[in-house]
Amino acid sequence: MTEHTLSEAEYDAITDAAAHWCMRLHAVDCTDAERQAFKQWHDADPLHAFEYEAMREIWEVADHLPRVEPAPAAPVSSVRPRSRWNRLAAAAAVLVVGLPLTAYTGWNLDWIANSYQRFEAGTSVRHVTLSDGSQVELNLGSELTFANYKNERRVTLEKGEAFFDVSHDQQHPFVVRAGQGQVRVTGTRFNVWMYQDQVRVTLVEGSVRVTSNQALTRNGLQLSPGMQASYKAGDHQPQVRETDPNDSSLAWRNGKLVLDNLALSDALPLINRYLDRPVMLADNSTGGLRVGGVYNIGEVHELVASLPKVLPVYLTQNKDGNPVLNSIGQRPVQ
Template identity: 85%
Template sequence: MTERTLSEAEYDAITDAAAHWCMRLHAADCTPAERLAFKQWHDADPLHAFEYEAMLEIWTVADHLPRVESTAAPAPASRPRSRSRWSRLAVAAAVLALGLPLAAFTGWNLGWLANSYQRFEAGASVRHITLDDGSQVELNLGSELVYANYKHERRVTLKKGEAFFDVSHDAQHPFVVRAGQGQVRVTGTRFNVWMYQDQVRVTLVEGSVWVTSNQALANNGSRLSPGMQASYKAGDYQPQVREIGPNDSSLAWRNGKLVLDDLALSDALPLINRYLDHPVMLADNSTGALRVGGIYNLNEVQNLVPSLPKVLPVYLTRNKDGNPALNSIGQRPANN
């Protein structure tokens, strides 16, 4: 997939919208209707999400700027902090938008701002990309990431999907992958990160990585050696670590395959749903305990769900959200 090319006016409009939403969402009087409108704007285009994250970096800079003093009458007592932060955000945004060399140097030197951003996404095929630091990345179908180079670290945010990293070694400039609520920290190695909703799985091929399940608790983690895998989900205090065998299928996607090795449906569906527009749900725990296996081409995973009733004692219905639901034979249709 090629990168989109926008006119300067189109790009400026997106940046202006990102600044507007950043200020409104941090305002005390932001309404539920505004938050809904923001979500619709944010989700409408990956570039909207990317520009909003960049604006949040500016918001962080605003917190470090001195408070703006005013000789005018004081603001109402209920909103002094919001007004002050709006003023500092405006100062930070104006300085950064003008691109003053001193501001850029100061922001970089203090570790507030990155000197480069890259956004990549893969559509219906695996995509091979090279980051600015020389690291190589393979993006699985339907995956998206953002790369930013800061003074003290190289940072990737895996927005969705899966990626295999071959990281350029730099002991003084760690490489950090943020996925879900946790992160992976390395200096140079080869590893895979899979993410679906709030579930994350890290598989190490070469080198060493430090995996944490909570970005706020960077010291509470586990160090992986080659042949080990760490898994976590939202709310986990520590990642769950296990050794994987030589026949582990976690990296089969790099060969265009999805391998289900006699898995319970409850474990298989997250792997399947990663490739579907509408996730398949389970009617109950007994349905989730049924086991499934097989090797499937990634581009044909959407055909797997309709075929399940042919190989398992299940039938398909739809829940109230319109998503397909699997019911084991003998169970009543799912109504939730």
Template identity: 65%
Template sequence: MTDNSLSQAQYDAITDAAAHWCMRLHAIDCTAQERQAFEEWREAHPLHAFEYEAMLEIWEVAGDLPRPHLIETVVPFKPASSWRHVGIAAAVCALALPLAAYAGWNMGWLPNAYQHFEASDNVRQVTLSDGSEVELNLGSELTFSNYKDQRKVTLKKGEAFFSVSHDTSHPFIVRAADGRIRVTGTKFNVWMYEDQVRVNLIEGSVLVSSNNDLAGDGLRLGPAMQARFKHGDFTPQISQTYANDNSLAWRSGKLVLDNLALNDALPLINRYLSKPVMVADHSTGTIRLGGIYNIKELNNLVASLPRVLPVYLTRNKEGNPVLNSIPQQPPKS
């Protein structure tokens, strides 16, 4: 977003202000008065909110920067326009320490490329700055940062198929929920819903960990293998995938449910819905569902479930659809 009525100096001043507010709002001593002043600043011009959101994105990228007491030498520098967001936000995340861009890159603290991608209503194919190809499912979002010693992707939500360019000295790491997937060059799919993650390997090999805080790179997957984990899992669950596995049907716009219990099918469906479908109780969750569905029409599926399953729909107080099993009538004597 740009405003042609602003001069470069005015635009830079807004960016600097956004960096200041990003730092202050994340500080433990930020006051209520400051927060009110920030809200007034953000509402004063559409570009203010846009620049602040950009700073929040970069905040995650620079989250691994060392704290100031680890830095002995500081080299002041004026970032170029293409580095402005990364340079300022890096300084913000290091508590306003003005790290030099070249030093940050050489030490592995700052990326030399940052990309953000979203897919809303259509499957989207994108190319990362390292040449890797990514296909994003509906409602998916990820960021990519290219560091000197690694390439880092954060899958914020949704699902993505990766075809990673090979570079043994420059590993490719995907973070999803609490876990990570480490590769050097391969093809694999990552599905995420809430705190659940599923990794399917197509070719090559990957190392999967269910906890970013654990030492080591995790368990190794070979082709036609799958890893699953959720929040709190110490290690991923590893299994073999079948020849007719349909987990990648989304790339053709389809969701294939192979006679799954609703407890297993609903996370796959809910990924596409603004209001997730719930089950009323355990017995309802054991009812099985199959079929092939268009991923753009899954809202219609929810409304049709009472016509194909022994269930009826209600809504909870949050407005979520709730599936309730229809009690079976006892046989007449």
């Protein structure tokens, strides 16, 4: 597990590189080797992708700002109009030379964060404190990033699950992006679970607004304590329900995974979140079988091997190496 808060020099170096790659990728003479080198740089760290996207947005906006051209000394009919690339290259040159000004402008326009943190949890639950004072518990195998913008505090849950105890700041909302949606609060306590494109938000205290599409923030639904919202890719709005007093969504904070007589189709996302190779279902009838029990989150991999002992199923393996649950009497899935 890692925690890395960048120094100002490190952050400036990444911003400098982002500006350089913006310029080169728009250049007509950009080579395949350069594009490959950019891809390696871009994929090497989430912050590289984050800063490149921020720089690209700044340049696109800068390209549409009005410009005052100096009057020519004498009319020259052979002069060609300035191309879009020339304007971008000029903007790039200004940005590369004036990175402090770029950072200042980007901060004031709410495009660039002034601090960035990344956290991972490995084989144990991890407690971290964000730079704004908010407390976060990360479940096993979870990853998130935190960026502080002028007008909001933003977390991106990249994988897994986290419980947030957000420090109150009415002027700077706290936004958690998960999947295609987001959660917006000013100060509260809530849990966010994510597996593939599925997201589930459970509110413990305060209030949150949940949207299933980051582009449609006005369509968010307000939650009260004891409510849970869930969504997946393509949902126009989250599905909201009241949680049971004995709801086990937060059992992971005590090191447990609780399966309360769930259909396998509902239980497997909860199980697979902890596995390197997700378990697959042979068919819908297998998914309808029900399973229950309390398991240690650090030993979920052992649960899969034990399922044939408690359910009428057997395990096979598909061509990708994933374990497959088959109902007894069903033809094995290859």
